[in-house]
Amino acid sequence: KAGVTxxxxxxxxxxxxxxxxxxxxxxxxxxxxxxxxTPGQGLQFLFEYFSETQRxxxxxxxxxxxxxFSNSRSEMNVSTLELGDSALYLCASSPxxxxxxxFFGQGTRLTVV
Amino acid sequence: xxRVTQPEKLLSVFKGAPVELKCNYSYSGSxxxxxxxQYSRQRLQLLLRHxxxxxxxxxxxxxxxxxxxxxxKKPFAQEEDSAMYYCALSGGNQGGSEKLVxxxxxxxxxxx
Numbered sequence: 001k002a003g004v005t006x007x008x009x010x011x012x013x014x015x016x017x018x019x020x021x022x023x024x025x026x027x028x029x030x031x032x033x034x035x036x037x038t039p040g041q042g043l044q045f046l047f048e049y050f051s052e053t054q055r056x057x058x059x060x061x062x063x064x065x066x067x068x069f070s071n072s073r074s075e076m077n078v079s080t081l082e083l084g085d086s087a088l089y090l091c092a093s094s095p096x097x098x099x100x101x102x103f104f105g106q107g108t109r110l111t112v113v
Numbered sequence: 114x115x116r117v118t119q120p121e122k123l124l125s126v127f128k129g130a131p132v133e134l135k136c137n138y139s140y141s142g143s144x145x146x147x148x149x150x151q152y153s154r155q156r157l158q159l160l161l162r163h164x165x166x167x168x169x170x171x172x173x174x175x176x177x178x179x180x181x182x183x184x185x186k187k188p189f190a191q192e193e194d195s196a197m198y199y200c201a202l203s204g205g206n207q208g209g210s211e212k213l214v215x216x217x218x219x220x221x222x223x224x225x
Contacts, residue, residue, distance in 0.1 A: 003156070033212065042217035043199065056212050090157065092213075100145050100164075100203060102213060104157040 002027065004093050004105035012111045018079040021108045025072050025093030031055075032074040033102060034066060037088040046089075049074055050097035078110075086112045115140050117202050119216035126190050127224050134185040134219045136174075136200030144202045146176055146183040147213070151197040160185075160198070170194070190223045197221075 005024040013019050025032050034046040045058040049068035066076040072093075078085055088109050092102035116139040126132050138144060146163040161169045163176040163183060174185045183200060200216040 035213075035215075043213075043215035045212045045214065048212055058212070100147075100162060101159050103159075106156045 004091055004103055006089075006091050006105035006108050008108060009106065010109045010111075012113060013081050014113055015081055015083060017081050018077060019081060019110060020075055020077045021089055021091075021110070023074045023076075023091030023093075023105060025074070025091075026103055029093035029095050029103070030072050031094040031097045031099060032068055032072065033092045033094070034074070034076050035090040035092065036060075037090055037107070038086075043090070046076065048097075055097060081112045083112050086110060115144075115202055115204055115214045117200050117214055117216035119198075119200055119219050121219045122217070123220050123222070125222045125224060128192055129189050132187050132190040132194070132221065132223075134198050134200075134221065136183045136185065136216060138181050138183065138200075138202050140181075140202055140204050142204055144204045146174070147201040147203065148172070148174055148183075148185050149199040149201055149215075151199070153196070157199070190221075192223045192225060195221055195223045 007022045031050045033048040035043050037043045047066050048056040052068045063079045068074045088107045090107045091105045094102050118137045120135050148160040149157050150160045151157045172187045174183055176183050197218050197220050199218045201213045203213050
């Protein structure tokens, strides 16, 4: 079974731009969560999607948004990028909403210059 | 509010020595606790869950509700245990969704 796949692996953007990150969950998994990882704040929950609906949201500004498609693939979008958005963005998939175990992708490293 | 605290950013032990990575949590309900591990250049992966009460790679962790702790222990550390360890908590909300709240991690180095 293929693991969680995130694309692209690395991205460099300039301030003010927007970016879209993609996540393909493990086949058969229907829940996708996104996390931001930084040296200072560690791993912080962004949002969770299940059945194309956002089920839970972390404390991030509205510039951070996401969506899930009918095949469970998910995208997250960050608009009006700031230097502080530089981070590793991790996607995790679970078989169902509320499943206790999350399977993580390798992440997308976003650098904002 | 849900919170996970890992008091040690760095922990260094010698091979064969016992190791304990501390984790304390704050949660009003009945949480589910996890330890995740990230080896160098690998993805974050689940090491163990408190409800399974199993030993993985020689590691065990016991949930102590009185002390709100979930410390990770191994009696004899190995060099391959060197990694970043994250304690995480999952608690439901009204919608039934259970996000993971992570501690900031402890970097374990096992020296030869």
